[in-house]
Amino acid sequence: MRVIDANANRVGEGLRTLEETARFILDDAELQFHLKTLRHDIATAMTKVSRVDLLSARDTPGDVGTDATTSSENHRVDLGDLVAAAAIRVQQALRCLEEYGKLIDSDFASELERIRYRAYDCLARIELRCRRDLKRIDRLRNARLYALIDAGRSQSDLIQRIEELSRCGVEIIQLRDADIDDRTLYERACAGTRVARDRNVLWIINDRADIAAAADADGVHVGQEELPVAAVRSIVGPDRLIGLSTHNLDQVRGAVASAADYIGCGPTFPGKTKSFSEFPGCEFLKSVTSELKRPGTRSLPAFAIGGIRSDNVDQVAAAGFGRVAVTGAFAIDSPADVVADFHKQLNRVPLY
Numbered sequence: 001m002r003v004i005d006a007n008a009n010r011v012g013e014g015l016r017t018l019e020e021t022a023r024f025i026l027d028d029a030e031l032q033f034h035l036k037t038l039r040h041d042i043a044t045a046m047t048k049v050s051r052v053d054l055l056s057a058r059d060t061p062g063d064v065g066t067d068a069t070t071s072s073e074n075h076r077v078d079l080g081d082l083v084a085a086a087a088i089r090v091q092q093a094l095r096c097l098e099e100y101g102k103l104i105d106s107d108f109a110s111e112l113e114r115i116r117y118r119a120y121d122c123l124a125r126i127e128l129r130c131r132r133d134l135k136r137i138d139r140l141r142n143a144r145l146y147a148l149i150d151a152g153r154s155q156s157d158l159i160q161r162i163e164e165l166s167r168c169g170v171e172i173i174q175l176r177d178a179d180i181d182d183r184t185l186y187e188r189a190c191a192g193t194r195v196a197r198d199r200n201v202l203w204i205i206n207d208r209a210d211i212a213a214a215a216d217a218d219g220v221h222v223g224q225e226e227l228p229v230a231a232v233r234s235i236v237g238p239d240r241l242i243g244l245s246t247h248n249l250d251q252v253r254g255a256v257a258s259a260a261d262y263i264g265c266g267p268t269f270p271g272k273t274k275s276f277s278e279f280p281g282c283e284f285l286k287s288v289t290s291e292l293k294r295p296g297t298r299s300l301p302a303f304a305i306g307g308i309r310s311d312n313v314d315q316v317a318a319a320g321f322g323r324v325a326v327t328g329a330f331a332i333d334s335p336a337d338v339v340a341d342f343h344k345q346l347n348r349v350p351l352y
């Protein structure tokens with residue numbers, strides 16, 4: 001009974017900790033609902049064990065384990081660590097309840113086993129969410145493939161596109177659409193945030209720091225004629241990513257000195273998505289590579305952009321770029337084929 005009592009408390013406390021994370025930090029009503037349902041189902045299962053017996057068996061002053069706190073139990077480095085500790089506690093407590101429950105009532109043990117399996121999925125989801133939220137910069141640094149997409153004909157159209165691209169291996173997706181009203185853009189941005197998070201792809205909003213912040217996107221991309229990076233930072237906060245377009249070395253140096261997290265470099269080749277009168281091209285990419293490799297320069301992930309396709313990406317890789325941002329390439333061939341072609345060339349270039 002003491003084991004059952006301790007582990008029933010442990011699982012309830014752990015789940016409550018996770019619920020608060022889903023509710024107040026992640027603002028995720030669905031995840032909070034799942035965690036709450038688990039907690040209630042455990043409470044219902046616990047009615048098979050007499051509460052009076054449990055409370056009578058409780059002997060906190062006589063518990064030889066209350067002093068056995070390790071120093072790591074009093075220290076959490078970040079939210080991901082905190083959530084992982086709570087999730088592990090929940091999982092272990094459920095197993096203890098199930099095993100010791102077998103000595104009391106086999107139906108109780110079976111019910112706990114079912115709950116434990118349901119919990120696995122939910123616990124993995126919340127832990128991954130928290131680890132991801134804290135590691136945007138790491139995910140950005142490891143990304144090679146960045147797709148720019150419009151808002152689609154409908155919300156479900158947009159969601160399907162994000163799912164397809166992420167399934168094929170695209171790591172960053174930007175919502176770039178100047179042809180829709182703000183309300184629709186905001187709604188599509190919010191829908192994108194949800195699905196991108198689920199699919200572990202970074203979700204960036206073009207031009208609009210306000211919408212990126214309001215829709216809780218991973219970041220915003222701005223050009224040289226839009227809000228300066230410092231002003232964007234004041235809107236989107238310290239954790240969201242900021243990308244800045246660059247077309248010459250002065251602008252690259254400006255980006256290095258700014259609070260930007262990555263740069264887009266181009267246009268490299270002519271394409272159908274946007275027309276330009278000048279193309280800095282691969283010569284510019286080469287000079288960016290040298291600039292960013294200069295000792296003492298802040299390392300800034302750089303994505304080549306503009307008309308990049310399967311049949312010219314080798315020139316981008318030869319200029320020292322292992323990262324590309326594209327629109328048109330994904331409209332021509334199947335995304336899976338494009339990703340495979342791009343990877344073949346880009347993987348030759350080590351990421352910095």
Ligand SMILES: Cc1ncc(COP(=O)(O)OP(=O)(O)O)c(N)n1
Binds near residue numbers: 224226244274305325
């Ligand atoms: C990754 C990336 N690089 C460059 C751009 C171009 O931004 P900008 O120069 O502001 O032009 P518009 O996209 O706003 O037309 C980009 N969007 N993304």
Ligand SMILES: Cc1ncsc1CCOP(=O)(O)O
Binds near residue numbers: 266267307328
């Ligand atoms: C937005 C933008 N900025 C520079 S090139 C470009 C368009 C990228 O699309 P594509 O890959 O089809 O040239």
Ligand SMILES: [Mg+2]
Binds near residue numbers: 206226
């Ligand atoms: Mg812009």
